[in-house]
Amino acid sequence: MDLMEMDDGMLMKRNLIMEDLGTRDLQRRKAPSRCISVCLGLLCAVLLAGNIGQFVYYNSHPRNCIDMQDSYEHLQREKAELQSNFSSMRSDRDELQIHNTNVTLSKNQLQNRYNSLMTDKEALENSYDALKREQEQLQTNHSSLETDREELEKTIDKVRNDLTKEKDQLQQSYNTLTQERDQLQTNMQRNYDNLQREKNELQTNFTMMRTNRDELQRNYSSMMSEKDQLQTSKEALQREKEQLVKKINTLNARPCETGWKKFRDRCYYASTRRTTWSLSRDYCITKGADLVIINSSEKRDFVSRLVTAGVNTWIGLTDRVGEGTWMWVDGTPVNTTYWEAGQPNSHGGDQDCGEMVQKGEWNDEGCSNENKWICEK
Numbered sequence: 206m207d208l209m210e211m212d213d214g215m216l217m218k219r220n221l222i223m224e225d226l227g228t229r230d231l232q233r234r235k236a237p238s239r240c241i242s243v244c245l246g247l248l249c250a251v252l253l254a255g256n257i258g259q260f261v262y263y264n265s266h267p268r269n270c271i272d273m274q275d276s277y278e279h280l281q282r283e284k285a286e287l288q289s290n291f292s293s294m295r296s297d298r299d300e301l302q303i304h305n306t307n308v309t310l311s312k313n314q315l316q317n318r319y320n321s322l323m324t325d326k327e328a329l330e331n332s333y334d335a336l337k338r339e340q341e342q343l344q345t346n347h348s349s350l351e352t353d354r355e356e357l358e359k360t361i362d363k364v365r366n367d368l369t370k371e372k373d374q375l376q377q378s379y380n381t382l383t384q385e386r387d388q389l390q391t392n393m394q395r396n397y398d399n400l401q402r403e404k405n406e407l408q409t410n411f412t413m414m415r416t417n418r419d420e421l422q423r424n425y426s427s428m429m430s431e432k433d434q435l436q437t438s439k440e441a442l443q444r445e446k447e448q449l450v451k452k453i454n455t456l457n458a459r460p461c462e463t464g465w466k467k468f469r470d471r472c473y474y475a476s477t478r479r480t481t482w483s484l485s486r487d488y489c490i491t492k493g494a495d496l497v498i499i500n501s502s503e504k505r506d507f508v509s510r511l512v513t514a515g516v517n518t519w520i521g522l523t524d525r526v527g528e529g530t531w532m533w534v535d536g537t538p539v540n541t542t543y544w545e546a547g548q549p550n551s552h553g554g555d556q557d558c559g560e561m562v563q564k565g566e567w568n569d570e571g572c573s574n575e576n577k578w579i580c581e582k
């Protein structure tokens with residue numbers, strides 16, 4: 206702004222100097238012309254006064270005519286010189302007038318130039334004012350921008366700090382995720398290997414199961430056929446059972462022989478004498494019976510009541526076929542037992558026949574011993 210003001214002052218000063226110089230030059234150029242004109246006028250007046258004086262003098266003083274003639278000639282020469290000088294000075298005056306005209310034109314041009322420059326100056330001043338206002342506006346904008354820039358710098362610093370913290374957190378999360386990913390990859394690889402093994406095992410099992418399925422299918426078909434046969438057999442057995450029930454009912458209705466006791470559909474005989482296990486069985490067989498088989502608690506209670514308590518009595522129990530493997534005389538296995546405590550003990554290594562002792566408990570005894578016995582038919 207200061208530079209612009211200085212330029213404007215210098216411009217105005219220069220214009221004033223130029224205007225002053227133009228005026229002085231014009232006055233300086235006009236002054237000789239006026240002076241010459243005045244001098245020429247004065248000279249003409251002096252010459253005219255001299256001639257008049259000579260004329261008056263020669264008319265009044267004829268003796269001095271010769272001197273006057275010389276003076277006159279002298280004056281004529283001076284007059285001619287003056288005339289010549291006058292012509293010369295008039296030429297100079299004309300030239301000066303022409304020069305004055307040119308100077309006037311130059312002055313007008315300079316005046317026009319000056320007016321144009323003044324117009325330019327006013328325009329420049331207006332532009333300068335506009336620029337000044339624009340500069341002030343720009344200065345205001347610059348201050349505002351400076352404030353905004355400082356706020357932006359603070360914001361940028363804050364955002365940079367936040368971004369740095371966030372970047373650190375993201376880096377930490379990335380590292381954690383990378384570790385988890387590696388762990389997952391390891392686990393996935395392990396699981397994949399396990400799954401691959403399980404798949405192979407499942408494939409093997411599937412193949413085996415398919416083979417088993419086919420076999421089961423065949424077995425199912427076979428069993429279905431067997432089931433049909435069993436169904437047929439069941440129906441036959443059902444019919445046979447009905448017949449047997451009828452027979453049982455018939456037998457239940459049948460009375461036992463003298464000396465035999467009835468329990469449900471069967472008859473029982475308790476001997477009064479004693480003999481070996483084999484002979485007692487032979488006796489029963491001759492009667493169409495066999496030694497008693499005790500296969501239920503109800504039957505045991507019934508048989509116990511047939512003999513006197515504490516009297517050893519043979520029953521249809523033996524391990525003669527296989528030591529320790531007790532069988533009933535009809536070949537059925539012994540499922541329910543009532544052995545006395547510590548029995549069977551195969552005492553002496555020769556106790557293969559069963560007997561009933563105290564309160565219906567059993568004991569293994571030598572078969573050659575003689576006991577009472579009970580038959581069943």
Ligand SMILES: [Ca+2]
Binds near residue numbers: 528555556569
């Ligand atoms: Ca035995």
Ligand SMILES: [Ca+2]
Binds near residue numbers: 551
């Ligand atoms: Ca024994």
